[in-house]
Amino acid sequence: MSSLAMRSFVDQQIVLHQFTAKHSVQARAMLGWSREELARQAGVTVEALQQFESHGDVGDETQLAVAFRLEAEGLVFFPGFAPGWGMSVRRFDTQPTEPAAQTIMSRLLGSTAASIDSSTPQPNGA
Numbered sequence: 001m002s003s004l005a006m007r008s009f010v011d012q013q014i015v016l017h018q019f020t021a022k023h024s025v026q027a028r029a030m031l032g033w034s035r036e037e038l039a040r041q042a043g044v045t046v047e048a049l050q051q052f053e054s055h056g057d058v059g060d061e062t063q064l065a066v067a068f069r070l071e072a073e074g075l076v077f078f079p080g081f082a083p084g085w086g087m088s089v090r091r092f093d094t095q096p097t098e099p100a101a102q103t104i105m106s107r108l109l110g111s112t113a114a115s116i117d118s119s120t121p122q123p124n125g126a
Contacts, residue, residue: 015068016063024066
């Protein structure tokens with residue numbers, strides 16, 4: 001866990017007070033990761049992660065490893081709020097595995113996109 005050594009004591013204390021078991025569950029859902037995947041990525045056992053997410057009762061090292069791994073994916077954590085996306089260079093520099101922006105735009109535009117490109121008259125006059 002070299003990333004733990006690179007973090008200052010103050011950073012670690014902040015994370016221990018801000019990162020909760022609920023954050024872990026919510027962050028996994030945001031990333032589409034299973035408990036097994038997060039445990040593997042964070043270098044902790046599945047049992048330790050399950051214990052943390054169920055009861056919040058694990059050692060500091062496990063909690064920090066999970067929090068730092070999720071932060072590496074670009075997530076940020078604040079008490080009382082769901083995880084959010086921070087300004088992670090890694091997140092914005094990598095190409096998405098699927099064209100999420102196009103999917104969102106096509107959902108927002110719906111059939112409007114077809115009516116813009118279509119030369120046939122549309123019922124709404126578009």
